[in-house]
Amino acid sequence: MNFLIMALLGAAMSAAAADDRGQRLYASCAGCHGTAGAGSGSSGEILPVLAGQPKDVLAASMRAFRTGERPATIMQQLAKGYTDEQIELIAAYLAAQPGPAR
Amino acid sequence: MKRRHFIGGIGALASLGGCATTSTTGATVTATSRRHVVVVGGGYGGATAAKYIRLWSAGAIDVTLVEPHAMFISCPLSNLVLGGSKQMADITLGYAGLARHGVRIVRERAAHIDFDKQAVLLAGGQALRYDRLVLSPGVDFLWDQLPGMQRTSAQDSVLHAWKAGAQTVALRAQLEAMPDGGVFAMTIPPAPYRCPPGPYERACQVAHYFSRAKPKSKVLILDANEDVVSKGALFKQIWATRYAGMVEYRPGFHTVDVDADARTAISELGDKVQAAVLNVIPPQRAGAIAAQGGLANVNQRWCEVDFLTFASTRAANVHVLGDAVFAAPLMPKSAHMANQHAKVCAGAVVDLLSGRAPNPAPMLTNTCYSFVSDREAIHVASVHAWDAAKKTLLVVPGSGGVSGAGNALEVEAAYAISWARNIWSDMLSQAVEPGD
Numbered sequence: 001m002n003f004l005i006m007a008l009l010g011a012a013m014s015a016a017a018a019d020d021r022g023q024r025l026y027a028s029c030a031g032c033h034g035t036a037g038a039g040s041g042s043s044g045e046i047l048p049v050l051a052g053q054p055k056d057v058l059a060a061s062m063r064a065f066r067t068g069e070r071p072a073t074i075m076q077q078l079a080k081g082y083t084d085e086q087i088e089l090i091a092a093y094l095a096a097q098p099g100p101a102r
Numbered sequence: 103m104k105r106r107h108f109i110g111g112i113g114a115l116a117s118l119g120g121c122a123t124t125s126t127t128g129a130t131v132t133a134t135s136r137r138h139v140v141v142v143g144g145g146y147g148g149a150t151a152a153k154y155i156r157l158w159s160a161g162a163i164d165v166t167l168v169e170p171h172a173m174f175i176s177c178p179l180s181n182l183v184l185g186g187s188k189q190m191a192d193i194t195l196g197y198a199g200l201a202r203h204g205v206r207i208v209r210e211r212a213a214h215i216d217f218d219k220q221a222v223l224l225a226g227g228q229a230l231r232y233d234r235l236v237l238s239p240g241v242d243f244l245w246d247q248l249p250g251m252q253r254t255s256a257q258d259s260v261l262h263a264w265k266a267g268a269q270t271v272a273l274r275a276q277l278e279a280m281p282d283g284g285v286f287a288m289t290i291p292p293a294p295y296r297c298p299p300g301p302y303e304r305a306c307q308v309a310h311y312f313s314r315a316k317p318k319s320k321v322l323i324l325d326a327n328e329d330v331v332s333k334g335a336l337f338k339q340i341w342a343t344r345y346a347g348m349v350e351y352r353p354g355f356h357t358v359d360v361d362a363d364a365r366t367a368i369s370e371l372g373d374k375v376q377a378a379v380l381n382v383i384p385p386q387r388a389g390a391i392a393a394q395g396g397l398a399n400v401n402q403r404w405c406e407v408d409f410l411t412f413a414s415t416r417a418a419n420v421h422v423l424g425d426a427v428f429a430a431p432l433m434p435k436s437a438h439m440a441n442q443h444a445k446v447c448a449g450a451v452v453d454l455l456s457g458r459a460p461n462p463a464p465m466l467t468n469t470c471y472s473f474v475s476d477r478e479a480i481h482v483a484s485v486h487a488w489d490a491a492k493k494t495l496l497v498v499p500g501s502g503g504v505s506g507a508g509n510a511l512e513v514e515a516a517y518a519i520s521w522a523r524n525i526w527s528d529m530l531s532q533a534v535e536p537g538d
Contacts, residue, residue: 027445028465031438031525040523073509074483081485081501
């Protein structure tokens, strides 16, 4: 019985940990892009809302910032700090967040 | 019915280990007793930590935020109040958004920590027991290193304005009252201090104000450091072009005393500089509450932490964030960095109270904008990752940098305002329109 609980508990925990990775990584971006990619909610906001955007679009943007293909003031310098795997995790997390109400 | 058993099983098992079990993805698992985190300090570090512990525990962990001030006033953008392009209302926000996340806010000063009983004693006498304590106390000033500044009357006339609030308003009033042709002198302490580029931004803002309103006046920077600590080439270029003949930079001026009545800064070498308005940024250490119990174990000034969790290396179940921390290499004491500390810490607190190992690979960013006029800004940015071999957070090679030569500074200013809106929303879930 204890063994079964341990096994189930272990499975639940590792699953949560995997789901958390994108959430935790994205938190390093939220200072500028808002909690869970929702932006600031300000009417004057100039950054695009990232929540709910397609994963592939988000990941391609980050890679284009990293190579310098997409012009930027600051994002090229920040994108260079993240690996392909980390970019995929962040993009998947953001894609799964509720987008802005339209 | 099976699910109930399963949940009960986990709760029972977890309670054997003394931990509530929660999932950060939303599902909550029942526990025998709720866990309580006390956060001291409602600034960029503490407010963010309080919110994210609630968010990532899906409300399963109780959070109390101890903050004596009714309103949050942002240090970032506060130099623009000195420059005249922003008002205090533009940088002042409330805590109602945190309350909506279920954070209990206690408007009192934390006076003492009882590490054995795991309790924070408030100035009013109440004790708050904690399972984990998060301290984000900012900095306090080392007035004893400036003997002439120890009197209250000296501190009321020679201002620091290094904690945004009444001092910001008062320094702006001194600048407004100063006759044209006067000298504004600012002293900078040896690094590390809060906000490395902040003094140089302030010099730009005062020069911006003088160039509009008092064109015969001067800005004199008396820097204890041997060179500009942050964004040096950019600031020097701005001073030489935008504010030519108005800003003078004097490195290696280590202020060791102040004659407040004569508005005079006195250097280690005995040089005296008198000014119409003297602004002394004092040397700093971790906020007083963190100095207790030996938490400030680096030079009795800063708190050493384990950067995987931001747990103090001195006291169990106590975490320290923000400017109070003895920083990792190239990690600035910035608002953005405090926000980042808070999320690594919040994740670790949720994990540890859930019986899980904390995230083994935290990532942090730093983004810091400085306004060089009312509508132009420059930046410095970096990405920091855990280095398992060196057991610290290090800048990811190839990441980061400062504003490039081709950057339009007006565009960077728009991003800087966007940064403020977003980080205030991220930490307080509160909107304010700081204008454009």
